Amino acid sequence: MALYGAAASVLSGLEAHQGSLKTLVYSSRFQNVRQLYALVCETQRYSAVLDSVIRSAGLLETEKKLKPHLAKVLVYELLLGRGLRGGGRWKPVLSRHKARLQAEFARLKVKHCVSRNEDLLESTPGAVKVVQLPRFVRVNTLKTSLADTIDYLKREGYSYQGRASGLDELRALEGKRFVLDSLLPELLVFSAGTDFHKHPLYQAGHLILQDKASCLPAMLLAPPPGSHVIDACAAPGNKTSHLAALLKNRGKIFAFDLDAGRLAAMATLLTRAGVSCCEIANKDFLSVSPSDPRYRQVQYILLDPSCSGSGMVSRQLEEPGAFSPSQERLHALAGFQRRALSHALSFPALQRLVYSTCSVCQEENEDVVRDLLQQSLGAFRLVQALPLWPQRGLSTFPGAEHCIRASPEATLTGGFFVAVLERASGESPAPEPQLLAEGPVPSVAPKKKKRPRQKALPT
Structure with a gap:
């Protein structure tokens, strides 16, 4: 319940213009700020959708002690999140309304002629449509090499697809598939939502999370x-x-x-x-x-x-x-x-x-x-x-x-x-960087005889 209560407080603070989302999250004193930030962001994205479902189901009229922002967080988790993992005394209350809320959510999809949750953001007035961008990860060549990083990730079960041929390939990324960006020679691209904050390569400074x-x-x-x-x-x-x-x-x-x-x-x-x-x-x-x-x-x-x-x-x-x-x-x-x-x-x-x-x-x-x-x-x-x-x-x-x-x-x-x-005059600086040449990129760079390969993790 602590997570949901903290998320409701942040939403309330946003509505009252008490600060930015990040400011409110970090000042909440909730221990897992990343978890809280993600929940508030997603609830905020679907705010208009959730308002419509809650209103149609008459949830706040029936449960008069349930505050609107907390209701929004709980309904998000119930319908769009991972299900209510907590909720305290409100979990059995939401469980009683679950069938009605699900029915109203399904009715909203039928009304707008959509089948995917994401499509509701396009058709619901006031909904926040945020484009889901790929996760870009720059290999820090001060500490490692592109080839060693790719090898390390492949050993972890990631599937390297070579250099990307275009934006459609980036849009299609899912699961543990990743590619090399077509422009930047040390930039790897993963599916949207891929989280590297706890990955040992990131924590050791071998990867930089950078758009x-x-x-x-x-x-x-x-x-x-x-x-x-x-x-x-x-x-x-x-x-x-x-x-x-x-x-x-x-x-x-x-x-x-x-x-x-x-x-x-x-x-x-x-x-x-x-x-x-x-x-x-x-x-x-x-x-x-x-x-x-x-x-x-x-x-x-x-x-x-x-x-x-x-x-x-x-x-x-x-x-x-x-x-x-x-x-x-x-x-x-x-x-x-x-x-x-x-x-x-x-x-x-x-x-x-x-x-x-x-x-x-x-x-x-x-x-x-x-x-x-x-x-x-x-x-x-x-x-x-x-x-x-x-x-x-x-x-x-x-x-x-x-x-x-x-x-x-x-x-x-x-x-x-x-x-x-x-x-405009004087000696010219370095030449203008160009797009990478077309063609496949090897997953492993050839070894140099006189220089040992860098390690993907510190020894």
């Missing part, structure tokens, strides 16, 4: 080993660890963030991932002087500033209205983003910069890039990022199609925006 779109900024920045790089708004650190892997821990990453708590969590992540080339500073990037001698060799900057988060699929459940931020908030965020991008472009040795957001709003994306290109007076130009990427920047200014966008519908990722800027 494909979030992997694009570091890959497109492409700093060669030995480079000096700034990660301007670095926490929580997934992109930083990706940069370190590309650098092979050779060179220097200067990582800045204002949130001390997030930086502490980032330091733990980087230690677990074996990152040794990063210098973390609890500092506002805008206060970092481009003339400081420490940064005179910085040729690469990754700028992923604070944004509305309107492209994050989970935000639709966590914060009602997150997908449509107010104009006032967008104006304030875009102002900060312009200042941060202008500041980044002022570093004297800068050759290549990647600007990215997890926002789908034009004000934070194309508009910011357009204004800064105009401000730079031709000193920087937009690079055509990943020409074969299917979703391009909005055509709001000449060259905006060089930017890329990502979305659950078009790319099976979270919503994202990426722009690559290069200094």
Whole structure:
């Protein structure tokens, strides 16, 4: 009953705008936050469906002491979850109403001419339709190799299907089947809902749980080993660890963030991932002087500033209205983003910069890039990022199609925006990353005679 009571309290707090879903879950003091978070998310997804069933069954009229949010959680578990595993004194009450609730649920499906539970989200007014995305897992090459990771997973019973040929193959993933992403050479793709948080490879830092779109900024920045790089708004650190892997821990990453708590969590992540080339500073990037001698060799900057988060699929459940931020908030965020991008472009040795957001709003994306290109007076130009990427920047200014966008519908990722800027004159940085060549990928890489293979787990 503790789980269901905690979930009901979180739902009540969300409705009263007392905080985001994550904030309320972590402040609930319920021991298994992951279990609580999952239950609240799923109940929230089906909220309109559950309201309809509860209303049709007259549950709250009959059981006047049963609170609406608790009723919603219990009915979710009864009809859509794993069945009531607890429930305390309410379990026998729900059992008495089980047949009626099931009948109303079946009647709702007939009414909307659907057979699958998921299809009710399309047809029920007010239901939250959240696209189920594949689980993307980046192999951390600082600690292991792609071949060793695949071998380890195959020994655990996973079935490796080779390199993915397209999005349809990713949509069709189920069970323990997994593929290699068609674009990123160290990104494995599993079926939606696959959980690696307790997996030994994740806990040892060999795997990084990172959405494909979030992997694009570091890959497109492409700093060669030995480079000096700034990660301007670095926490929580997934992109930083990706940069370190590309650098092979050779060179220097200067990582800045204002949130001390997030930086502490980032330091733990980087230690677990074996990152040794990063210098973390609890500092506002805008206060970092481009003339400081420490940064005179910085040729690469990754700028992923604070944004509305309107492209994050989970935000639709966590914060009602997150997908449509107010104009006032967008104006304030875009102002900060312009200042941060202008500041980044002022570093004297800068050759290549990647600007990215997890926002789908034009004000934070194309508009910011357009204004800064105009401000730079031709000193920087937009690079055509990943020409074969299917979703391009909005055509709001000449060259905006060089930017890329990502979305659950078009790319099976979270919503994202990426722009690559290069200094228009001077020595060119690393070549633009391209799509992987077609053809099968071996499940085991050939052994090198003079170099021992890395282990999939620490010895």
